[in-house]
Amino acid sequence: MTHIILSIGLTFLSLFIKLKFEVNVMEILTGTWRVKVGLAQMLKGGVIMDVTSAEQARIAEEAGAVAVMALERVPADIRAQGGVARMADPSKIKEIMRAVSIPVMAKCRIGHFVEAQILEALGVDFIDESEVLTPADESHHIDKHRFTVPFVCGARDLGEALRRIAEGAAMIRTKGEAGTGNVVEAVRHMRLIMDEIRKLTILPKEELVAEAKRLGAPYELVRWVAEHGRLPVPNFAAGGIATPADAALMMQLGAEAVFVGSGIFKSEDPYARAKAIVDAVTYYDNPKILAQISEGLGEPMPGIDIRKLEDKDLLATRGW
């Protein structure tokens, strides 16, 4: 008898626990496409700044950066020093993560998925699979769908952008030519991407397959862009942006936010310049404000004429 009572009691208890459990447990989905692209959407209208120390990261945050890119060397120094450029030392990245409350990004080499695994394990908020570092794979990029953390990738044209999105990039940026202080390549890439998007929106449907072939991009993504007139992920500008006017130029050309690499901490007065570029991205369509904030910022970083660079020194041609 006691056995029966006990077993009935236990059945009720387990049923109660089960019910209670089912009511309380909420299904939590991390690393979804919406959550990855969502963070990129939150960074729109902002400036992401390259920093190489906790102190620089704090200056960037105080100036109004929406995120920082944690690096050991800015692209201008990578360019000057040559050799193989790799992912930053984890202690450097951790130092910067501790210093600020805004998102922290870090770069891994193209195709180097183990560097990406390490960056994810460190807890960085966005990974830049970047042509600024020396590529680790000359045929393949990282399968970015396999990660919980979102990725940003560079592109020079629409085909390249859509190939990266197919691999799982949640944000696209122009490649520009990093570390030159010369915006001409970023302008070229943004104009080309926007032109190719506009072209897709007016092509007759039957021409989209051939256009997908020409672009070297998946048909499904080509059709999506043709229907929506934009990329399926945010489209940012990067590479050679050095002044508030450069930043506003990229915004007027269709960029949704701006990365500034060497342009801030290689200039005479980083804080003043950082602040002015943040203002310029918000008020990119107001020349009066742009005139006011461009005043007295000190010397910008020294620029490089890209026509004087040899082919082997071009970073934008890395990536496939």
Next chain:
Amino acid sequence: MALQGDFQEHLSTLGRLGVEAFPVKDEEGISKVNALVIPGGESTTMGILLTRWGLREIIRERAREGMPILGTCAGMVLLAKQVENIEQPLLGLMNITVRRNAFGRQRDSFECELDIKGLEGPPFKAVFIRAPVITVAAPPVEVLAKIDDKIVLAKEGNLLACAFHPELTEDTRIYRLFLGL
């Protein structure tokens, strides 16, 4: 409010609801609107821009006059009187204390189904991105949704603070709540 963040997503949702919506980023714009959405984005960036461009006072004044404000994510942080552990410029309009990045870093960002007080129909599909939560809500703040002990939706008079992003999903019920304020 179009200083930074995903205001375009808010504009398109409001447009779908038939509301006349436009981006505002100066005093003239803010003094014209009947209601204001403070979007998701980086609260430090928006707070710095609000202070630097002298928009803080006009928003505070309009809020005191009764203008409805919906703050999502960064917008919720800006509405708060206080942020735990971090010094940053705020609007300080609601009797709430928030904790930023309360669920962790981006790898901990998530989607889930949320029960919301006063909302008819199925649970709300909520998207949390490096989201803040309300840790202290003093009266007359009304708590509308929680995850465990973390408050993620709250109302105080004409102000609605939301830790997640209704602008990233199709469900427009949070906007109806806002438009009814």
